[in-house]
Amino acid sequence: MLRRSIPTRTHTDQSGNYRAYRDPLKADFSNRCGYCDIHDEVLGVPFHIDHFAPLERFGELETDYSNLVYACPSCNRAKWNHWPMSTARPSHDNQRGFIDPCESEYDDHLERRTDGSIAGKTPLGAYISKRLKLQLRKHRFLWLLDRVMEQCEKVEVVLQSVDEDDPDIEELKKQHYELLRHYQAYHKIIRTKV
Ligand SMILES: [Zn+2]
Incomplete structure (x- = not known):
């Protein structure tokens, strides 16, 4: 399991x-x-400001910073005004509802697998995954793109610190940058298709 930073x-x-x-x-x-x-930056579109307890139901929390979540358009749209609870807090009853992603409890119910997919670990996790459509292939795919970019940056740091005069390293650098250039160009196209 790969744990996000909370x-x-x-x-x-x-x-x-x-x-x-x-x-x-x-x-x-x-x-x-x-x-x-x-x-x-991986998605390449502006993110939304999500009201964790929906604005339509809990207008008094409109400007309450503790009720705001930085969210991609996909999650924000999927969540919309869904809220099975009658109050803002508690936000779930252990079967249905949502968990504030700033709470470590979020990771007790949902996990990111090494293949990039997101899985519910509990009935509540399954509820959240279904409501937010976290099982969609795009979440897995975009996360993998993100990992490839991270990995490329790490390789770049290593390549910059090695012996410049070594022809094998020079060739490796050339191949790396060429591949990266093609990948970045392709990345911009595919992220709009998922
Ligand atoms: Zn999202």
Whole structure:
């Protein structure tokens, strides 16, 4: 199991408009969707500000920073106004409902497998996965793209620190950068198709 890093909400300033929280929210979530963990640069489209307890039901939480989640459009749309509970908290009854991704409890119910797929580990995890459509192939695919990019960056660091005069290393560098260039061009196309 690959564990995500749990986001922490650090912003404290109050504002009359929740949209003003976009930048701090993005930073607090390390540019990642709170629900599916995909990086916003991998998806390449603006992310949404999700109201964890839906705005339509809990208007009093509109500008409450602790109720906001940085979310990709897919998770935000899938979640929409679904909320089986009658109150904002508790947010679930262990069978149905949602878990704030800033809580470590989130990982007790959902896990990212090494092949990139997201699985519910409990009935509540299965409920969340189904509601957020986390089983869709795109979540797996985008996560794998993200991992490839991360790996390429690590390889780049290693290649920069090795002997410049070694012809084998020189050839390896050439191949790496060429492959990376093609991959990045292709990446921009495929991420819009998933
Ligand atoms: Zn997402």
